[in-house]
Amino acid sequence: MNEDGSLSVSNVIKEIKDLKDKFKTDDYEQPPSPYAFLEKATVLQEARVFHDPKVVREDPRQCCIVITKIIHLISNGQPLTSVEVTDVFFGVTKLFMSDDASLRRMVYLFIKEVAEACNPDDVIIVTSSLTKDMTSDADLYRANAIRVLTRIVDAPMLGAIERYVKQAIVDQHPLVASAALVSATHLFHKSPECANIVRRWVSETTKATESQFEMVQFHAMLLLYQIKMHDKLGVSKLVAQNSQRSSTKSPLSTVLLARYTSKLLQDEIASGNASSQIYRAGYQFLEASLRHKSELVVFEASRAICSLSGIDPSELTPAISSLQLLLASPKPAVRFGSIKILSAVSYVHPRIVSKCNEDLEALISDPNRSIATLAITTLLKTGSENAVDRLMKQISTFMAEISDEYKITVVNSIQQLCLQYPAKHRVLIGFLSNFLREEGGFEFKKSITDSIVFLMKAAPETTESSLFHLCEFIEDCEFTMLSTRILHLIGDVGPTTTAPGRYVRFIYNRVILENPAVRAAAVSALAKFAAKVPSLRSSIVTLLKKSLSDEDDETRDRAAVVLTIIENAAKENPYIPPDEDDEEPPEDIPVAGDSAAYLLLEPLPMSFDQLTLSVKSFVSAPQALSSSEPLTFSTLPIVEAATESITNAENINPNTNGFTATSTAGKNNSAKKVAETNDPASVVYAIPELAALGRVFRSSKPVALTESETEYVVSCIKHVYADHIVLQFLVQNTIDDQRLDNVSVCMEADNSEVFEVTGEIPAENIPYGETKSCFVLLQRNAGTALCPSSFNCELHFTVVQVDPVSGEPEGDTFPEEYPLEDLGIATSDFMAKINVGDFRRSWEQIGNGNEVLEKFALQFKSVEEAVSAVIEFLGMQPCDGTETVKTSSGGKPHMLHLSGMFVGNMSVMVRAQIGKDPSNTGVILKIAVRSDDSDVSRMVADCIN
Numbered sequence: 001m002n003e004d005g006s007l008s009v010s011n012v013i014k015e016i017k018d019l020k021d022k023f024k025t026d027d028y029e030q031p032p033s034p035y036a037f038l039e040k041a042t043v044l045q046e047a048r049v050f051h052d053p054k055v056v057r058e059d060p061r062q063c064c065i066v067i068t069k070i071i072h073l074i075s076n077g078q079p080l081t082s083v084e085v086t087d088v089f090f091g092v093t094k095l096f097m098s099d100d101a102s103l104r105r106m107v108y109l110f111i112k113e114v115a116e117a118c119n120p121d122d123v124i125i126v127t128s129s130l131t132k133d134m135t136s137d138a139d140l141y142r143a144n145a146i147r148v149l150t151r152i153v154d155a156p157m158l159g160a161i162e163r164y165v166k167q168a169i170v171d172q173h174p175l176v177a178s179a180a181l182v183s184a185t186h187l188f189h190k191s192p193e194c195a196n197i198v199r200r201w202v203s204e205t206t207k208a209t210e211s212q213f214e215m216v217q218f219h220a221m222l223l224l225y226q227i228k229m230h231d232k233l234g235v236s237k238l239v240a241q242n243s244q245r246s247s248t249k250s251p252l253s254t255v256l257l258a259r260y261t262s263k264l265l266q267d268e269i270a271s272g273n274a275s276s277q278i279y280r281a282g283y284q285f286l287e288a289s290l291r292h293k294s295e296l297v298v299f300e301a302s303r304a305i306c307s308l309s310g311i312d313p314s315e316l317t318p319a320i321s322s323l324q325l326l327l328a329s330p331k332p333a334v335r336f337g338s339i340k341i342l343s344a345v346s347y348v349h350p351r352i353v354s355k356c357n358e359d360l361e362a363l364i365s366d367p368n369r370s371i372a373t374l375a376i377t378t379l380l381k382t383g384s385e386n387a388v389d390r391l392m393k394q395i396s397t398f399m400a401e402i403s404d405e406y407k408i409t410v411v412n413s414i415q416q417l418c419l420q421y422p423a424k425h426r427v428l429i430g431f432l433s434n435f436l437r438e439e440g441g442f443e444f445k446k447s448i449t450d451s452i453v454f455l456m457k458a459a460p461e462t463t464e465s466s467l468f469h470l471c472e473f474i475e476d477c478e479f480t481m482l483s484t485r486i487l488h489l490i491g492d493v494g495p496t497t498t499a500p501g502r503y504v505r506f507i508y509n510r511v512i513l514e515n516p517a518v519r520a521a522a523v524s525a526l527a528k529f530a531a532k533v534p535s536l537r538s539s540i541v542t543l544l545k546k547s548l549s550d551e552d553d554e555t556r557d558r559a560a561v562v563l564t565i566i567e568n569a570a571k572e573n574p575y576i577p578p579d580e581d582d583e584e585p586p587e588d589i590p591v592a593g594d595s596a597a598y599l600l601l602e603p604l605p606m607s608f609d610q611l612t613l614s615v616k617s618f619v620s621a622p623q624a625l626s627s628s629e630p631l632t633f634s635t636l637p638i639v640e641a642a643t644e645s646i647t648n649a650e651n652i653n654p655n656t657n658g659f660t661a662t663s664t665a666g667k668n669n670s671a672k673k674v675a676e677t678n679d680p681a682s683v684v685y686a687i688p689e690l691a692a693l694g695r696v697f698r699s700s701k702p703v704a705l706t707e708s709e710t711e712y713v714v715s716c717i718k719h720v721y722a723d724h725i726v727l728q729f730l731v732q733n734t735i736d737d738q739r740l741d742n743v744s745v746c747m748e749a750d751n752s753e754v755f756e757v758t759g760e761i762p763a764e765n766i767p768y769g770e771t772k773s774c775f776v777l778l779q780r781n782a783g784t785a786l787c788p789s790s791f792n793c794e795l796h797f798t799v800v801q802v803d804p805v806s807g808e809p810e811g812d813t814f815p816e817e818y819p820l821e822d823l824g825i826a827t828s829d830f831m832a833k834i835n836v837g838d839f840r841r842s843w844e845q846i847g848n849g850n851e852v853l854e855k856f857a858l859q860f861k862s863v864e865e866a867v868s869a870v871i872e873f874l875g876m877q878p879c880d881g882t883e884t885v886k887t888s889s890g891g892k893p894h895m896l897h898l899s900g901m902f903v904g905n906m907s908v909m910v911r912a913q914i915g916k917d918p919s920n921t922g923v924i925l926k927i928a929v930r931s932d933d934s935d936v937s938r939m940v941a942d943c944i945n
Contacts, residue, residue: 035072043069044084050091060100067092067106071113085114089123096129101140104133108144115152123152134164142168143179150183155193162197169204169220174213181208181219188226199227209242214250221253225260232267236278239264243285251294258289258297262304269309283315290322295334298322302338306345313352316345320352327359332368339363339374346381354382364394372398373406377413385421392431399435404444407435411444415451418459425462429455433469442479449473449482453489464497471506483514484521491525495532504529504536508543516552523547523555527562531600534575535588537566562600569596603837605633610835613639617679622691637695638901640833640877683773684719684726687761690775693721697903698832702730705793705820711735712818713771714745714795718829722903725755725778725825731763731795732771736804740766741813743797744774745820752789754781755825765800767807778825786827786939793820827943828875830903839879839897843909843930850934852941856925857917863894866914866923873943876900876910893924902936910940 046066049055056063070088074080080088095107111130115123133145146168149161158165168180184201187194205227208220221242228234239261261282268279289301305311305319326338339360346353360382363375376395383391399407411432418428432448449470456466470486477483487510494503507529510522523544530540544566547559573594578585590597606614617637629635681696702715711734719726729745744762749755759777766772780786795818801811836842860866864885871878876898885894893915900908913926925944929937 035069038069038073040073040078040080043073044080044088047088047091050088050094053094053097056095056098060098060103063095063098064103064106067110071110074113080114089114090125093126093129096126101138104141105144108148111148112151115148124157127153127157131161131164134161134168139173139176142171143173143175146176146179146183150187155191155197158187158194158197162200166201166204169201170207174211174216177208177211177213177216178219181205181216181223185219185223185226188223198223202227209253212249214252217250218252218256221250221256225256232264235260235264239285240278240281243281243288251292251296254289254292254294254297255300258286258300258304261285262307265304265308274310287318290318295326295329295331299326299334299337302326303341306341313349316349316352320345320356324356324359327356327363332371335363335366336368336371336374339371339378343374343378343381346378350382353378354384357382357387361394364398369402369406373402373409376410380410380413380417381420383417385424388417388421388424388427392427396431396434400438404441407440407444408447411435411447411451415454418455422459422461425455425459426465429462429466429469433473436469436473437476442482445473445477445479445482449486456493463493467493467497467503471503474506474510480515480517483510483518487518487521487525491528494525495529500529500533501536501539504540504543511543511547511555516555519547519550519552520555520558523558523562527558527566527600530562530566531590531594531596533588534573534590534594535577537570537575537596541566541570565596565599569594606639607835610639611636613679617681618695620679620682620685621695622685634905638698638832638834638905640698680717681719683728684775687775689759689761690726690777693724693726696726697721697830700829703823705729705823712740712795714820716823718825720830720903723780723782725780725829727776727778727823729774729776729795730771731766731774733766733768736768737802738768739800739802739807739809741798741800743772743795745776746794746796747776747791747823750790750792750822752791754784754787754789755779756781766797768802768804785935786830787942788827789825791823791825793823794818795820826875827939828873831875831908831940832901833875833877834899834901835877836879836899836909839899839909842899842907843911846907846909846930846932848930850931850937852929852934852937854927854929854941854944856927856944857921858923858925858944859921860923863914863916863923866925867894867896870896870912870914870925870927870944871898874898874900874910874940875943876908893926902931902940906932906936908936908940 043066047070049062049066070080089111092107092110095103098104111123111126127149130145130149133141134149136142136145146165150158150165153161165180165184168176169184171177171180184198184205188198189195202224205220205224208216209224211217211220224238225235228238239257242257243261265279265282265286268274268276268282273279283305286301286305289297290305292298292301302319302322306316306323308315320342323338323342326334327342329335329338342353342356342360357379360375360379364372364379366372366375376391376398379391395410399410402410414428414432418425429452432452436445436448452466452470456463467490471490474483474486477486487507490503490507494500497503504526507522507525510518511526514522526540526544530537541563544559544563547555548563550556550559569590573591604611614636617639618631618635621637680699684690684693684696697720699720700718702717705714705716706712713732713734715730717728717730719728727745727747731740731743733740741764742762743766744760747757749757755778757776758779761775763772763774797816797818798813799816800809800813802809858866858869860869867883867885871883877900879897879899882895882897893913896910896912896914898910898912900910902908908929908931910930911928915924917924927941927944929941931937931940
């Protein structure tokens with residue numbers, strides 16, 4: 001209000017704003033939806049208007065609203081029952097009497113929604129109305145009627161309307177033609193019978209590809225390829241004809257053609273016809289598509305060319321140039337797609353992509369972080385050695401703006417760059433270590449430590465600087481898992497450096513400043529330094545004595561054990577400092593036979609889980625505790641490695657380079673299950689006649705001798721001794737009105753001189769549903785070499801008829817025989833699977849005195865199949881993850897390492913080289929077997945035969 005009391009425009013606006021703020025509410029309430037509180041019973045009652053001809057003709061909008069409500073109920077989880085669907089469906093069929101276009105479209109939509117839930121006999125009722133609409137003059141009715149009709153017809157009905165659909169495919173109106181083509185695509189996948197009918201529409205579909213309308217061309221091309229996709233000659237003609245034709249105006253149709261051409265070229269490359277006429281014509285079409293006016297076509301053609309395996313670098317140049325132009329597109333999706341392809345190509349052809357470096361550097365500041373990250377990672381693969389320093393400066397400012405997910409991608413690229421330019425390792429590792437001290441999550445810090453450890457192994461000259469960076473990191477590390485693993489790494493690698501004493505301070509700081517888990521790991525790391533570096537033992541003893549009063553039991557116990565070992569070793573072999581004038585002082589390493597080095601550095605011959613199982617098996621053997629034989633690792637029973645649970649290769653992640661910080665809970669749980677497994681030989685020990693044979697060497701897995709659906713289910717477990725085999729036959733009775741008495745297995749050797757049946761123990765009775773065991777004892781002929789043997793087996797028993805309910809005998813008894821599958825005994829049955837910590841060292845310790853070398857030609861289609869078969873033939877444990885064939889081997893032979901223990905506690909090691917035969921007729925196997933007995937080595941090598 002002005003001084004004179006009059007109102008001005010500005011005053012009025014101010015007053016309105018004040019009123020608006022006065023009545024403003026914090027929570028804006030959106031108006032409720034008219035379909036929010038629908039009740040199905042009410043809506044079904046409203047649907048009765050469909051039966052009123054007057055309402056249908058005069059108020060079609062009301063019918064539209066009711067149909068909308070019904071569809072809303074169905075789509076929101078309130079389905080109609082079959083009776084309700086039928087009632088509503090009959091009402092909707094009466095809406096065809098209305099000529100209202102909106103109502104007719106709602107009718108089409110409703111029929112499509114309920115067609116599957118409705119009775120097929122009821123659906124047929126509307127086919128006549130839909131067929132009438134399909135032949136009407138209204139294009140909108142024709143298109144929608146075709147879409148609905150093809151959703152509800154089956155193969156016989158489709159044959160009746162086939163003529164109308166074929167006419168619609170070549171219709172001049174694009175809406176009708178596209179509807180017919182899309183419906184034909186759905187029909188093609190509906191059933192094989194419908195697909196056979198659609199295949200007869202090839203000529204009409206081919207004509208539709210020449211339509212002047214882009215969408216019709218696209219749909220026709222899609223359907224034509226589906227019809228011919230299993231006909232290589234037909235696809236090649238489709239690609240050749242359409243690639244040379246200039247009438248293909250639709251960019252989407254050209255994109256499909258580029259994809260089909262790419263698939264055809266990849267098939268030609270796979271079959272070795274990369275120089276064929278089909279390949280040359282297809283590549284020329286893709287290259288010509290790079291000059292298309294549509295970015296979509298250019299991108300698809302570039303992607304197709306770059307995806308061709310084994311393509312010559314000169315043929316990639318046009319596609320790379322086109323992608324370089326797309327990098328400047330204003331559309332983020334185009335830029336992202338282009339740089340993603342360039343990033344993939346840079347792994348194989350970094351030099352070709354390097355010409356795009358200027359454009360890639362401009363994308364580092366792109367507001368889209370995904371594009372910026374791909375630009376950085378691609379530059380790290382294509383940049384020159386001189387540009388590394390400049391790139392690191394750009395990345396350092398960029399890293400602070402992105403999330404940990406993108407940071408991990410950049411770290412992995414820097415790792416590869418360091419391998420490419422080893423001279424820049426100080427700059428790159430220094431860059432990575434700087435970000436260890438920055439804010440970041442566990443996965444980001446883990447990826448950096450993984451990369452540093454990997455580079456330490458790949459480039460040994462980086463070891464000392466990398467260790468120093470890791471030592472600085474654990475000073476402020478908040479992740480216990482990373483701290484403990486780095487401490488163990490320092491304990492393994494630190495003593496081998498030129499100045500191991502410099503790392504002791506970092507480790508001891510963890511003893512006094514960290515949580516119990518890290519303190520315990522630090523004590524173990526100090527123990528390794530003391531074991532490997534005698535000159536540091538006195539200092540480390542002084543430091544560890546302070547841990548004897550640690551509040552944590554684990555830390556205190558470790559310190560006590562380590563102190564005892566080191567002090568005893570120092571008394572046995574006192575350290576004598578070298579003279580200062582000595583020009584060549586002796587190495588600071590433990591003397592031969594040093595007890596501290598042996599106890600603290602040498603691994604156990606078996607894992608703790610295997611040790612637990614072995615001790616349990618030892619105790620369960622008869623008269624084990626009363627034996628005067630000392631309990632040593634060599635006298636403990638052999639416990640086979642559980643391939644599915646405790647293999648070393650199970651939890652190895654190839655991207656973590658062995659330095660993985662994942663949780664070990666899953667592994668511990670699986671190992672716990674293994675440790676709780678009962679010893680299968682305990683059944684044998686419970687029988688006095690068999691217990692006298694002594695301790696079982698190994699027990700095999702059950703071997704099925706019948707099908708699981710037969711009336712008598714029989715399997716066999718082989719318990720192997722040095723001179724005997726006890727065969728435990730598990731017999732299950734699956735007939736409810738029978739009881740099996742005096743059950744035994746009769747065995748006859750099939751031309752075998754190695755084993756002889758010397759005894760058997762039958763099962764007294766086996767009621768319905770139970771499984772009991774009978775036994776057969778085989779004695780091995782000591783004077784005959786082991787070789788595969790086969791036995792004919794037959795189940796003998798007496799059948800007792802019983803009452804199915806009470807189980808009481810009734811009726812007669814009679815003897816019965818039941819044939820079983822032949823049982824084979826192979827040399828691999830005498831081989832136990834064991835893990836060795838260091839295969840290379842174990843291989844060298846055995847020596848080549850009893851080595852056997854053989855070469856075999858195996859009839860396998862792939863190296864993977866041959867590897868699995870060799871492991872099965874030999875019955876040995878794969879080591880170092882060599883049971884997995886690397887897909888990126890480039891055709892090189894695969895090296896397989898196997899270890900085992902032959903009966904008599906004789907270690908056996910195998911190295912097998914498996915590669916494809918140059919003539920592509922099979923697989924070539926070169927095998928070397930080492931053991932302490934040449935006869936055993938020969939028997940193992942002969943297992944392949």
